[in-house]
Amino acid sequence: MKRLLRRLGIYLLAIWAAVTVNFFLPRLAPGNPADAVFFRLAQHGAVSAATRKALEAEFGVDTTDPLWLQYLHYLNNLLHGNLGVSITYFPANVSDVIAQNIGWTLALLTMSVVISFTLGTLIGVFMAWKRGSALDTTLSSVMTFLYSILYPWLALVAVYFLGFKLGWFPFSDGYDSSTTTMGWNLDFILSAAQHAVLPALTLVVSTVAGWMLTMRNSMITTLSEDYILMARAKGLTSRRVMFAYAARNALLPSVTGFAIAIGAVVGGQLLVEIVFSYPGIGFALYQAIQNQDYALADGILLLVIIVTVVMNLIVDLLYTVLDPRTRLERTA
């Protein structure tokens, strides 16, 4: 319990640290970010006095408030979910833009992470079990290559060969907006699933190697333990030894690795979404960068951090289930 509380404290600090960095960045940056934003806004027409004032406060220009007061205002705004106005999707609020897109990202993320972690871990178990075989050697080489692949590049290759050349899958957008309408109907769900195949495939292929290599190594280390020898000597079936004795214990380092890698996976997914013009927050982030839409980019960063933190929390809870030692300490 104490361990979880400690982790929770670190997560809250992480969110606070990111928000604080975010507050100081535009104030440290050379030039005047607010000017760029005013210019963009003026293109959309009216810039009301209130908007102007809000922007000035956000970037810390033309304001007489001391820094600490600006900071408090900023935190207050964030706490109330007030992330500013997006230029790209003017006059929509950043929070609305994000709310619209987050579902797509979360669905894709959950699906691909669950598939690739399960798949990678299973392959890792088998590779360690059949260690030194042709299968192990071949897969090791392939996985080493996949391990260092650039996500968006793999996405480009997938779009080009599987989408564009072979035409097996649609390769842009989240669903077919000409024939289906968004909502809980079968047509939409089928269309969305069809559109998710290539992005999910890209993500699975580019992340599976990491999980697999971690699991293989940790499994090999576990297999040389005495209790494995004992289990074999007792005459247990190899399936039982493999899963109930070895894999279960080897999983722990993998789960820890999962928590650390998840941030990178989320970052990679943003890039993949861009290539597929997937309607998630990754594509919104790309739009934000192209349009110097700082408010939107900042909002997305905040959201990505929250997603990562929640994933980390889930892993922590999972760890408590997997490792009895973390539960024992309660009585100690």
Add this chain to the structure above:
Amino acid sequence: MNQAPPSPPSQASQVSPAPQAAIPSARAKPHTRPATPRWFALLGNLWRLLTTNRKIATGSGIVGFFVLVALFGPLFVHESPLSYTLTITQPPSAAHWLGTNQSGQDLFSQLVIGTRSSLFWSFLTGLIVVAISVTVGLVGGFFGGIIDDALSLVTSVFLVIPSFPLAIVAVQYFNHSTLTIALVVALTNWPWGARVMRAQTLSIRNREFVTAARASGERAWRLIFFEIFPNEIAIVAASFITTTIQVLLAVAGLEFLGLGDTTTVSWGNTLYSAYSSSALLQGAWWWFAPPGLCIALLGSGLALLNFGIDEIADPRLRELKRRARSPFGKALGRLWNRSAAPAEQSEHGQSAEGGAA
């Protein structure tokens, strides 16, 4: 027959933090230096180190190839990578080995010239990251107490924040130069290495030789950088390689988003121009395929190096069929087993401890 590399006696090892100093000199029997020149012996050791393990051999072959291309490749490229010509969007041919892009720029010269900048910036950024993480890890692990608590807290906090999205948001406020990208990537990628170094330092700081040096009145910074640090060289090297892969991908990723300096030539910038001019829809696979392939190949080479080092460190990971190892491999293996095993233990111990705290 003691064929271990000419490891200097322990006093000398304190002042020369060269990799050789990392050999546990307390154990090495004092012996006279061989008659062959030192650099010759070093070269021989290097060669044996590279060839003892198949993964290390392959990995260093790949990395070495890219380093050679980066160093000498641009000398053989006569076509300017950014000059516009009229032969636009041509598939690979004898005149243009990797074809041309939409502006008629020769993609082969972009690839070769880009190798230099991509490699240079990845290695440089990797070095900065390692410098930060080594300092944080060593200082925290060595001093313990409130300094360690503070540094560990900062490390854990930044370990949670996803580095790539943070880098994107940070880069957009500053001018898009490669230096900006390198610095931002460096400042967002150090925590993992710092944690590893801290665990390692914790396991070393109370060893006899450190206690002895402390008793002889050495100052703290000397203890840290001349007593403890040389014993962590192997781990630092491994951490540098891992970091370089990450950094290579992060820099290329930022450049792919158009956040790099688009007036320079690099693999990531070629990918950006291919994506933003929809090379896909023109069917110009030769535009986007080679740079990404090079990134993945270089990354694989580095990863193989790292896996090779892991195998030397943890004998259990080694392939079952093995050749006899050279004495240097054995010496390195000993060093690794000594320095890597406690790190693992202390990390496990630490997580249990963290739970109990």
